[in-house]
Amino acid sequence: MNSSEYPLERQFDLASTLISAQAFQWREFNGIWVGAVADTVVAIRQTPSSIIVEDYCADNWSPQEYFRMRDNLEDINRDLRNDPLIDTLLAAKADIALTSQDPWQCTLMFLCSTNNNAKRISNMVLSLNRMFGVAVETPYGKIHKFPSPRSLSSATVHQLEACGLGYRAKFVRDFASIIHQGALDFKDLKKANYKDAVAQLVELPGIGPKVADCISLLSLDKLEAFPMDIWIRRVVSRRYYRLLEKSDVRRLLDESKTVSPQLYRHVTLAMRSHFGRFAGYAQNALYCNAKRLVSERTIAT
């Protein structure tokens, strides 16, 4: 076990970030967050001035990188500062960091995320780890590493269904095979521009435009990606309708109707042109705000 302390290069809230539905593998043990990341298992805790990481399998996992501590938030915020709502949210200091994850792991988790809720996604990911990941002894019990492409590609659909994946089992297996065979290289996607990366991602089984945007933003350094889920759909149609075609707004407002690929493209393009090259940061702020408002409401009633 390798323990290191990293000074907080800027303030952010660890707990809020780890439950913000950017990743689904984290579990808390009295303020200490334990989870599988990339090819290791880590326990993280936050002090007022630092992040302390215990790394159980390696010594190269960097919280600075994972939490994007080196992004220049002043530049980013200045860039986003032609938007009143974002200004308000930035002033409120939600302190939720944007994560930069391992693409293989990130893609797997978002494959599990479709038509699903955070709690269940988390259960699915933890089951996959338990069934297919290498067990590691920690003070918090046996924690399993994230499975390799090899192990998931040789899994049976039946085994994956036993992890609670449902109809996603086939997607996960097929996707794992593609990666295991080397038919897609995430390094190429990192080098590619946003548009090309998304175009390649949506060719993969179970990955549509929304999941492709999440992967691009959270693991491929495409900070202009603006994933639109149901929460962003609501915010956009109610607070940013001026940027959109009337017919698109009507379509978004009627939640009984699905978002067609073209509508998704229209709307997210409009948002990207509004927010610019760091649109993903704006998306994260809007998403967290929407969720926060809802949780306050459920507590109040």
Add this chain to the structure above:
DNA sequence: CCGGAACCTTGTTG
């Protein structure tokens, strides 16, 4: 290309 339905399952809601 578009719209609508089906999709596994579980946690939450009324």
Add this chain to the structure above:
DNA sequence: ACAACAAGGTTCC
């Protein structure tokens, strides 16, 4: 308690 519904969408037709 228990049915109905929603849940960070995608695929198929």
